[in-house]
Amino acid sequence: QQQVKQSPQSLIVQKGGISIINCAYENTAFDYFPWYQQFPGKGPALLIAIRPDVSEKKEGRFTISFNKSAKQFSLHIMDSQPGDSATYFCALTDGGSWGKLQFGAGTQVVVTP
Amino acid sequence: EAGVTQFPSHSVIEKGQTVTLRCDPISGHDNLYWYRRVMGKEIKFLLHFVKESKQDESGMPNNRFLAERTGGTYSTLKVQPAELEDSGVYFCASSQGGGETQYFGPGTRLLVL
16 A cells, blocks of 8 residues: 655656645654655665654755645755756655655656756 | 665566576665665565664565575575566665665666566
8 A cells, every 4th residue: 555645747847947746645653754866777866855843844946845734745846957857756754664665656857948 | 985786787587587686785784675666656665674684574575585685785686486567676775774864776677578
């Protein structure tokens, strides 16, 4: 059973625009919510992560927004660049699972020049 | 510092054959994970080693899959006999003891014909 639902499946955005990817989960035991970025032929790489005690975390052009009551979190890519074109995965885990990550299905983002 | 490496990068085998995938984690990382992504779906957890011990193998699909990590360094994942549904990308990841960030290898793309 998939623990996290990710949308949209794909996204096309113009250079300079904002990319928004959403994830929803059910189990309130999760306490660590990372986003991974994957380029073709490479493995996923940690982009940014958040814990449920904060509602937002920003690192450069990337921001995670977290809504604990709604059990949703999202990734915002501001001023999107062609180099941001990649597949993005949300993930989650809980402290009792020894770091076992559960991933969303991924969002393929294409940033057009 | 060298990242996680995986070998081979690609493997094409026939149904019924055996394939062995290898993962070399980042030096000093006690935690080693195997994941699999099948055809555009989510990345799914297979199992987790802490040093040479299997901490969690709840994601292993069936007894055709055998993972080992002798000596707590590199790990192998053997599929015997391979079935069509085993096709996908197999990722290995490692993390420090108690560390949350998992570093992924580039993956092995397995195609079973």
